[in-house]
Amino acid sequence: MPVPLQRDPDLTRAVLTHWFGTRSDEIGAVELGPVTVPEEAGFSGEILLFDAEWTEAGTRRWQALAVRVAPTGHRVFPEDFWDGQVRLLKLLGDTGLPVPRVLWDEPSAEYLGAPFLVMERVDGQVPADLPSYHRQGWLAELPPADRAAVWNGGVDALAAVHRLDPKETGADFLDRPEFGPTGSGQLLRHFTHHLDFYGVADDNTTADAALRWLHAHVPDDEGSTSLLWGDARIGNIIYVGTRPSALLDWEMAALGPAEADLAWYLHMDRHLSEGIGACRLTGLPGRAETVARWEERTGRTARHLPYHEVFAAYRFCVITARVARLLDESGILPPGTNFPLHRNATALLGRVLEENGSAAPSRGYGPALQRPRTA
CATH class of the missing domain: 3.30.200.20 (Phosphorylase Kinase; domain 1)
Structure with missing residues (x-):
């Protein structure tokens, strides 16, 4: 949008x-x-x-x-x-x-x-968020093999980011030592330091449960520090054919475990399919295949990916609270529009929590997550 x-x-x-x-x-x-x-x-x-x-x-x-x-x-x-x-x-x-x-x-x-x-200017095509590329657009019109090439090109580009040495490239200025040692704990403390700005409702019990879970499960053996793209997703890539031509939107860039980016890449696609009740496009590689390709391209084993998937779902839920308020205040949407972005993000966060063994409450915010349509 x-x-x-x-x-x-x-x-x-x-x-x-x-x-x-x-x-x-x-x-x-x-x-x-x-x-x-x-x-x-x-x-x-x-x-x-x-x-x-x-x-x-x-x-x-x-x-x-x-x-x-x-x-x-x-x-x-x-x-x-x-x-x-x-x-x-x-x-x-x-x-x-x-x-x-x-x-x-x-x-x-x-x-x-x-x-x-x-x-x-880099000319090309970008998979759209609205309407979701899973429902219509140039990616949906491609044959399954070309869809896989688009997805895998994004994974390869992400791995290329993670192969960079932050210190050698000069990107180590992104460290935020005031929030603790570089790693998942620093990312969590920095993000939650600004919760009032994002404006998540006090009765969002799912977000509260996720935050408690994240604080209780911060990994302590994460390996090397990577440059993080931050908003890593195919919707931030300009493609020429099926080949990535430009990686966009670095405003969430940070230092930390590379798995945080990988989890965001996976979660944003999940939001734009399952999270909004849409069928995921055939041909797009699944989670296991994506992780395996990323591991091969980076030469490292993904650690603590479930933690980072919960963190990705939580961050997106919180960010959508801010976006929903901006949409309302800007007048982009007509008054009284029932825009489901934050509600869907919250519901998907609840599902991700449940998959990771959390007793996340299903009550307290919005309806249950929509199931994907079959037609």
Whole structure:
């Protein structure tokens, strides 16, 4: 679901043209095409797309560009991590990882009301969240073997992230020692430090039970620390055919056990199928096959994956509470709309807890999880 384009496209084009003019010593006069937004843009970030043409070193150059604007009014996450994202994207661009290439960044809010990045635009297709790619869209139209290739390409890209050495790449600045040693405990303490911001209802007994379970089962033998993409899912990958071309949305990046990313990758797909009552697309590899492929590509054995799956389900439940409130306050949805995102996330969290031996209460928040439809 895209952030609504609340700025005038023609005025935005004029402002960006002026901004490019401030860099005329680098690239000369720039001509911009119409400004649009991508259909697949996420709710937490504003993306502006346009073509630009300029003369550089005597040669006329054309470039498809994307501007990502730092979140202001529609902020899903509690911390201002913009500078960290910019820094991380620049670092990752030197690793060979498929991330959008940063051409320029503007740290001030003078031009667009917030800092922004100018990146090379990566064309391709992104599996959609709404409607779920399990129900319709280009992925659903592919034959099963190509669907498997899309999924496995995402797993391989995730493994490539986890093979990076955070210290060697300079990503060790993501550590948060004020929340304890690097690892699952640090991730849990950092996330729960901001629960008031997310605004989970006091009567969400499922979320309460999950938090108690997580505190009681923090692993203490996790192995090496990895760079975590954070929002690792095929819905944050631009594909050209079945091949990943760019990994997007690093605002949840952190350091910790790589299994946290793997669990998020699995859970987000589960939410978009079972969690909303949709049948999972045939051809997509299942949990065991996915874990085996990730282990092969990373050269490590997945540890404590059930813990990380509960943590993924809990985090998504909490984050959807914030998203639901933003949707209501923004007016994107008509008043009185029964948008089931948070209810479905809570129900799926309850199921994940039950699978891991927790006596999670089934009462206290919303109806039971819908079963997948067979037709």
